[in-house]
Amino acid sequence: MKKTIALLTGGTTGEWVVSVKSAATIAQNLDPARFEVYKIMLSQQGWFYEPADSLKIEVDRNDFSLTIDGRKIRFDGVFIAIHGSPGEDGKLQGYFDMIGIPYTTCDALTSAITMNKGYTKAIVHDIEELSVAESVQLMHAEDAAGKVKEKLKLPYFVKPNNGGSSIGMSKVKSGDELQAALDKAFKEDSQVLVEEFVSGREFSVGVFRSGGVIRVLPATEVIPANEFFDFEAKYTPGATEEITPGRMTDEERARVERIVTKIYDRLNCRGIVRVDYFLEEGTGKFYFIEINTIPGQTITSFIPQQVAAMGVELKTFYTELLDETIGR
Incomplete structure (x- = not known):
């Protein structure tokens, strides 16, 4: 029997553009023999299903259902493909928990905590073999530059604490660049994280659970053409060299797999997550x-x-993901 899945895309932040592209990939690779998929767009204007052949249909948010030609459609589960708020920060997860519909991501608590870079570091910092850069979490813009200069050594990374896709992020090499970087980050978020720069090779690795077992994908090594992996480097073709699998020794690969498995477990993750890290x-x-x-x-x-x-x-991968999070 096919499962009826809502593929939720859009969102209310600058990342909605990426969410729409992510949902297109997912939609193309969901097994039509297993899943009946309804792509639902969430925006400031509302939550709508937009069939190709008719006007958009608003979702009934009381029970997250659709009514099409007098027929009520309820969902067995939700594939959340919204980066940033409200898809990645726990808001939608809390809503689906309340109405009793399973979804493909981490739960509300994990989603909310992991959107906050400073809080996440505080939870994972004592995992064996894991290091975190020295940092300052700023809750207010007043005298922020003074606090940073007092506690950290140049160069710094300045980033919005709750942002995604590296929006509002800067690398600061001299003290006189700091204020502009802080202003840019505070424009994106009310909290800002400033970290000492770690020099090393940057990687990103997917971790997921399948058949009850935590599994680690082959890591990608990220070599930006400019100084660091910002929004432009992420989404401009050719701006970054990406090597998958990344170049690591057998020892490094085994150690990374141990550490990211512990991170997934410690943060009580569900579905597919991605851990970004440096090897110093x-x-x-x-x-x-x-x-x-x-x-x-x-x-x-x-x-x-x-x-x-x-x-x-990808079709097999998404099927495993849905089976694990929503059930067979």
């Missing part, structure tokens, strides 16, 4: 950068690349 220059130490609980699924995104590198079709 010289020492090879693992430095945690951040975790994305709804990683991009555009055709050029890391997760589809890594699934291909593992030798698995």
